[in-house]
Amino acid sequence: xxxxxxxxxxxxxxxxxxxxxxxxxxxxxxxxxxxxxxxxxxxxxxxxxxxxxxxxxxxxxxxxxxxxxxxxxxxxxxxxxxxxxxxxxxxxxxxxxxxxxxxxxxxxxxxxxxxxxxxxxxxxxxxxxxxxxxxxxxxxxxxxxxxxxxxxxxxxxxxxxxxxxxxxxxxxxxxxxxxxxxxxxxxxxxxxxxxxxxxxxxxxxxxxxxxxxxxxxxxxxxxxxxxxxxxxxxxxxxxxxxxxxxxxxxxxxxxxxxxxxxxxxxxxxxxxxxxxxxxxxxxxxxxxxxxxxxxxxxxxxxxxxxxxxxxxxxxxxxxxxxxxxxxxxxxxxxxxxxxxxxxxxxxxxxxxxxxxxxxxxxxxxxxxxxxxxxxxxxxxxxxxxxxxxx
Numbered sequence: 001x002x003x004x005x006x007x008x009x010x011x012x013x014x015x016x017x018x019x020x021x022x023x024x025x026x027x028x029x030x031x032x033x034x035x036x037x038x039x040x041x042x043x044x045x046x047x048x049x050x051x052x053x054x055x056x057x058x059x060x061x062x063x064x065x066x067x068x069x070x071x072x073x074x075x076x077x078x079x080x081x082x083x084x085x086x087x088x089x090x091x092x093x094x095x096x097x098x099x100x101x102x103x104x105x106x107x108x109x110x111x112x113x114x115x116x117x118x119x120x121x122x123x124x125x126x127x128x129x130x131x132x133x134x135x136x137x138x139x140x141x142x143x144x145x146x147x148x149x150x151x152x153x154x155x156x157x158x159x160x161x162x163x164x165x166x167x168x169x170x171x172x173x174x175x176x177x178x179x180x181x182x183x184x185x186x187x188x189x190x191x192x193x194x195x196x197x198x199x200x201x202x203x204x205x206x207x208x209x210x211x212x213x214x215x216x217x218x219x220x221x222x223x224x225x226x227x228x229x230x231x232x233x234x235x236x237x238x239x240x241x242x243x244x245x246x247x248x249x250x251x252x253x254x255x256x257x258x259x260x261x262x263x264x265x266x267x268x269x270x271x272x273x274x275x276x277x278x279x280x281x282x283x284x285x286x287x288x289x290x291x292x293x294x295x296x297x298x299x300x301x302x303x304x305x306x307x308x309x310x311x312x313x314x315x316x317x318x319x320x321x322x323x324x325x326x327x328x329x330x331x332x333x334x335x336x337x338x339x340x341x342x343x344x345x346x347x348x349x350x351x352x353x354x355x356x357x358x359x360x361x362x363x364x365x366x367x368x369x370x371x372x373x374x375x376x377x378x379x380x381x382x383x384x385x386x387x388x389x390x
Contacts, residue, residue, distance in 0.1 A: 004086050010069045013076070018088035021061070029057035032145065040141040048138060056142045061087070063119050063150050067157075068092040070115035071108055071165075078104045090223055091153075098334055102176035109168030116154035123147030161192035163227040182242065186235035192228025196221050238330045240368045241361075246332055247325035249364050250346045250354030256280050259289045259311035263297050266310040271297070278343055280352055281314050288345055288352045290314035320345050325353055333361070 004016040033053030038044075068085040071094040076082050083095040099105040124147035131140045158166040167188045174184035199221035206214025241249075257270040259281035270279070271294050283289040292314035321344045323332040332344055344356040 004088070010065065010085070011073060013069070013072045013082050014084040015065060015068075016084055016086040018086060020089035021087050024089045025057045025061055028060060029053040032056045032142070036145060037138065037141050040144075041137045044138065052138050052142050056145060059142070059146050060149060063116065063146065063153075064092055066119060067112045067116050067153070068094050070111040072096070074111040075099070075104075075108045078107065080104065080108065090220060091157075102172045102181075105175065106169060106172035109165045109172060112165050113154045113157040116150045116157065120147045120150030120152075120154060123150060159195055160188070161195035161224055161228060162188040162231045163192065164224060167192050167228070182235045182238045186232050186239070189228045189230075189232030189235060193225050193232070196223075196225025196228055200225065237333070237361075237365055240365045241329050241333070244329045244364065244368075245325070246323045246327045246329055246344070246346055246356065247353075249329050249360055250325070250344075250356050251360055252346070252354030254280065254352070254355045256282050256288075256352065257292075257310070259283055259309065259314065261310050263308050263310050263313065267294075267297055278355075278357065280345060280355060281311060282352070287350050288317050288347070290316045291320055291343060291345070317345070322347050323356070324348070329356075329361075329364075332356075 003020075004018045006014055007017045008015045029050075030053065033046075033049040037049050037052055064087055065085070068087070072082045072085055075094070075096045078099065080099050081097045085092060085094045096108075099108055123143050127140045127143035127147060130136055130143065157164050158169070160166045160170040162168065162171065162185070170191060171181075171184045171188035174187055175181050178184060200218050203214040203217030203219075203221055206217065208214075255270075255274045255276055257266055257279050260283075261269065277294055279292055279294065280288050281290045281292055289311060292310055296313050297310065321332065321336055321342070323344050323346050325346055325348055336342065336344075342356070342358050342361075345352060346354040346356065
């Protein structure tokens with residue numbers, strides 16, 4: 001996720017925090033110190049409330065890390081590669097490869113809410129124990145608040161609405177029952193859209209009646225509905241491209257340019273003779289070194305362009321999505337969120353075999369969708385052997 005920094009690791013899995021995390025933690029700390037704790041434990045010094053508020057917010061942050069770590073560790077134990085965990089204003093995201101079986105998908109999805117429910121129960125139990133033995137009212141209030149938040153987080157995440165964990169659980173159950181991952185994902189996405197819009201309506205009604213929490217519910221619900229719609233679109237794309245190999249979708253041969261040319265020379269000698277908007281660059285040895293958008297080359301002052309190599313304005317190959325010709329196209333597209341995105345460079349060893357752009361995928365999707373709607377088979381071959389345009 002852009003705008004995030006590394007804050008640590010859990011058993012080798014990197015933990016990142018989005019810039020919105022300090023803001024939301026400050027919001028919770030202020031709410032605890034200014035309203036929640038004085039209401040439960042009146043008459044204490046402001047410093048005591050402030051300290052307890054910060055402590056509560058930090059404990060909540062640790063609980064969110066635990067929730068995401070449960071996903072990551074269960075996935076890694078099942079053999080699913082995990083990239084990292086990122087916390088942000090609306091919770092967290094664990095980046096990992098797609099589970100290979102419905103059973104694994106179910107275990108990974110349900111582990112996070114179960115961790116939150118266990119933490120919530122433990123915090124409530126600790127609050128009861130402290131109250132019975134020591135009668136420390138302020139720690140009891142913080143622990144009770146933390147327990148309630150974690151229980152709410154666990155229950156909310158179990159709603160059968162993608163991209164919530166409950167939506168993943170529903171998808172895994174439908175996948176197990178039907179044997180079709182993409183159709184299960186499409187059904188979970190549709191359910192997520194319905195539940196998201198219903199929650200947004202509830203939030204709006206609550207806000208209209210003067211409950212400020214309704215506004216927050218609306219924001220979360222609209223995010224859920226939007227993300228569910230995106231997952232549904234992805235499932236439709238995966239259904240249309242099922243069985244298609246990378247070699248069948250790529251554009252080949254593809255125009256390239258030398259990466260050592262200055263920007264001005266590249267525009268006049270290379271870009272002027274191509275109709276493509278994105279070009280792969282080759283180094284002195286003929287190996288791909290990156291991808292450049294021609295639009296970016298015209299943005300800088302001409303004085304800088306004359307002396308600047310075009311590779312300085314390119315996306316280096318280390319940040320590009322690389323695929324082999326015999327890979328499944330849907331598997332490559334599933335990696336785009338953790339790689340460099342489109343275009344995809346198709347490599348046969350160190351040799352550039354072709355390129356896949358958004359235009360290639362859109363053309364192939366439309367062709368296969370039309371054929372399936374006509375009741376004819378959608379062959380894999382010959383999808384993108386023409387010119388590219390992005």
